[in-house]
Amino acid sequence: SAVISQKPSRDICQRGTSLTIQCQVDSQVTMMFWYRQQPGQSLTLIATANQGSEATYESGFVIDKFPISRPNLTFSTLTVSNMSPEDSSIYLCSVGWGAGEKLFFGSGTQLSVL
Amino acid sequence: QQQVKQSPQSLIVQKGGISIINCAYENTAFDYFPWYQQFPGKGPALLIAIRPDVSEKKEGRFTISFNKSAKQFSLHIMDSQPGDSATYFCAASPGGKLIFGQGTELSVKP
Numbered sequence: 001s002a003v004i005s006q007k008p009s010r011d012i013c014q015r016g017t018s019l020t021i022q023c024q025v026d027s028q029v030t031m032m033f034w035y036r037q038q039p040g041q042s043l044t045l046i047a048t049a050n051q052g053s054e055a056t057y058e059s060g061f062v063i064d065k066f067p068i069s070r071p072n073l074t075f076s077t078l079t080v081s082n083m084s085p086e087d088s089s090i091y092l093c094s095v096g097w098g099a100g101e102k103l104f105f106g107s108g109t110q111l112s113v114l
Numbered sequence: 115q116q117q118v119k120q121s122p123q124s125l126i127v128q129k130g131g132i133s134i135i136n137c138a139y140e141n142t143a144f145d146y147f148p149w150y151q152q153f154p155g156k157g158p159a160l161l162i163a164i165r166p167d168v169s170e171k172k173e174g175r176f177t178i179s180f181n182k183s184a185k186q187f188s189l190h191i192m193d194s195q196p197g198d199s200a201t202y203f204c205a206a207s208p209g210g211k212l213i214f215g216q217g218t219e220l221s222v223k224p
Contacts, residue, residue: 004157031210042203043158043214092157099145099210105157 002027002095004106012112013083020079021109023093028073030097034066037090037108046091049076083113118206120215127222133191135218137204140185146207149178149189150214151200158203162189194222 003026013019023032032049047068048056055068070076080087090110096103120137127133137147148163164171164178164187171178177190191198199222205212 033211042216043212045211045213048211094212096210099207101146101210102160102163103148103207103210103212104160105150107155107157110155 001102002029002104004093004095004104006093006106006109008109009107010110010112012114014114015084017083018079018081019083019111020077021091021093023076023078023095023106025074025095029095030073031095031103032070032076033094033103034068034076034078035092035094035105037092039089043092046078049078080111083111085113087111088113118204118213118215120204120218122218123216124219125221127194127220129194129196129222129224131194131222133194133198133220133222134188135202135204135220136186136188137206137215138184138186139206141206141208142185143208144206144213145209147178147180147187148205148207148212149176150203150205152203152217153200161202191220194220196222196224198222 005024007022034046035043037043045058046061049068049070051070067079090108092108093106094103118139149161150158151161152158162173162176164180166182175192180187202218204215
């Protein structure tokens, strides 16, 4: 398994601002993903964070809105840009070691946008 | 093609009973099927997982049944306990990333 630390755990932000969420893992991992979970809803994949290259975004998510960095095998950031109240969600980092292998989740960042 | 459909949306079970949650998928390229348990304010925790070459997997009180031809899989929780009250998500993986079902809110009554 992996110990995943996400920061911040929660934040309240003003409309139009940006927030960067950090995901730190205690061991090197092959795969890192960012998910969004809207209140009372399921998890939706935002993007795959690729080490040393641009992230791969799912349909409906774009780099300008959700820029992602992954400088090494243990760390990634997700930025939620130009926020609106519709961005109020829990954002979750998940990590794993390969296709068909276990994926572990951080405890999430609860974001509220006023 | 990328959807995973989960039912029921909510489930109430008496203590000691069996909880059953079902999922169906369409994409035959999915090669890994985990179940996650999520408590309020926490991230999802991996409960049990199965690959399509196996029809059943059991870990303690939790069993996954997998029907490849029907493209369905289910989670059975035996001897359900109040501590099992949580939201359960099935998922399917095409090459590493996970596609989640809609979730089932389980409540186990004492």
